[in-house]
Amino acid sequence: MSETIIRIEHLYKTFGTGDGKVEALRDIDLEIQKGEIFGIIGLSGAGKSTLVRCINLLERPTSGKVTVNGQELTALKEKDLRKARRSMSMIFQGFNLLMQRTALGNICFPLELNGLRGEAKWREKRARELLEIVGLPDKADAYPVQLSGGQKQRIAIARALADDPKVLLCDEATSALDPTTTQSILALLKKINREMGVTVVVITHEMRVVEQICDRVAILDHGVIQEQGDVSEIFSNPRTEAGRRLVMPNGEKIHVLPANRLVRLAFNGATSGEPIIATLAAEQGIRLNIISADTRTIGDKSFGAMVLGLPQDETEAARALIYLREIPGVTAEEVTDLVQ
Ligand SMILES: Nc1ncnc2c1ncn2[C@@H]1O[C@H](COP(=O)(O)OP(=O)(O)OP(=O)(O)O)[C@@H](O)[C@H]1O
Ligand SMILES: [Mg+2]
Known part of the structure; x- marks a missing residue:
């Protein structure tokens, strides 16, 4: 049975x-x-950072309710809010480490701040455990300048976990990293989620980040949530213009001759795109133009979307549509709104 940990209602900022x-x-x-x-995915300026800052109330919403862990944060006084905030921690694109402190010192910092978590020896023990978890046990004495971007983010993650948060908020945590390092940080976040049971909120403008680790996603556009749901569902079949913009290759509208009819295929795990086109040509003698394609593998399923141009000949176009609609695991619909 799933249980809501963060509930946002009618929030305006x-x-x-x-x-x-x-x-x-x-x-x-x-x-x-x-x-x-x-x-939470959206283009620059969509409101992502504002939204995440409204979740921990670093930013006070203009109106609306934020409830975390059953506590309505928007109704709390500053002192109680400080306490409630401790169930959440955050990591950033720029890591935000203290440059004058070692990795160990950075990880101990939040424990020193709240003052309630035992003595120095205890804090150090805890910090070393966390260095182990993030895969950098030998970097305890290194200063941030001596660490790579990926290593800095690992230390920032360890620091964020020091006080046993229930929720980890990640604002573009991998945006400053190269693709390989991004993969390894995402894998670490997934491990932390699965092994420690920490709920993770990932803010990003990159679809690949969402694909790789998220269970569900919300698409934020100009301050409004356009759609939300399971990642596989939203990405294989975005229903809104904003969703399509993020999911379609290059995020661009497609320019085609107005006479062309287009069909959009959404793949839901069952089949990959290329053989369908080849089979249609080989078995039915019908040739379709691939206008755009963005099929991929997520987890153990392959899915994505493809836009095809139908033949000019109406009978052939009708036959192609019938064929495409009968393929299991594929949804085929004619589209008009991709044409500018
Ligand atoms: N403190 C502020 N004062 C005034 N306007 C702000 C403030 N913070 C954010 N905004 C505005 O709110 C909008 C959303 O900004 P926000 O930083 O949340 O976007 P974002 O989705 O995180 O963008 P990015 O991907 O570039 O980080 C923008 O138009 C921004 O200019
Ligand atoms: Mg931002």
């Missing part, structure tokens, strides 16, 4: 007034379940 007014978030409703990895 407005910055400034008058001409300078920015409505950064509008009527956000979101439920994140305990133990899941939830992605």
Whole structure:
């Protein structure tokens, strides 16, 4: 039975007034379940960082409710809020390590701050355990300048875990890293989620990050959640323009001659795109143009989407549609809204 750990209701956030007014978030409703990895994806300026800062109330929402762990944060006084915030921690694109402290010193820092967590010896023991978890037991005495980007993020993750948070908020945590290092940090986040039961909220502009580790995703566009659901569902069949923009190759609209009819195939794990086109040509003698294709493997399933141009000949186009609609695990629908 799933249990909601973060609930956001009718949340609005407005910055400034008058001409300078920015409505950064509008009527956000979101439920994140305990133990899941939830992605929030959107383009730059969509409101992602504002939303994540509203979850831990570093930013106070203009209106609406934020409930974490059964506690309504928006109703708490500052002192109680500080306590409640300890169930959440955060990592960032820029790591935010203290440059004057060693890796060990950085990890101990949050434990020193809250003052309630035993003596120095205990803190050090805990920090060494965490260095072990993030795979850097030999870097205890290294200063941030002596660490690579990936290593810095591992130390930041260890520091974020020091006080046993229930929720880890990650704001573009891998955006400053190369693809291989990104993979390894995402794998670490997944391990932490599965082994320690920490709920992870991943904020990103990169679809591949969401694909690799998230269970569910919300698409944020101009301060509004356009759609949300299981990653495989949303990515194989985005229903909104914003969703398609993020999921389609290059995030661009497709330019085609107005006369062309287009069909969009959504793959749901069963088949990959290429053989369908080849089979249609070989068995039915029908040739389709591939306008765009973005099929891929996620987990052990392959899915994605492909846009095909139908033949000019109407009978052939109709036959192609019938054929495509009968393939198991594939949804085929004619589209018009991709044409500019
Ligand atoms: N403190 C602030 N004062 C005024 N406007 C702000 C403030 N913080 C954010 N905004 C505005 O709110 C909108 C959303 O910003 P936000 O930083 O949340 O976007 P983002 O999705 O995180 O973008 P990025 O991917 O570039 O980090 C932007 O228009 C931004 O200019
Ligand atoms: Mg941001």
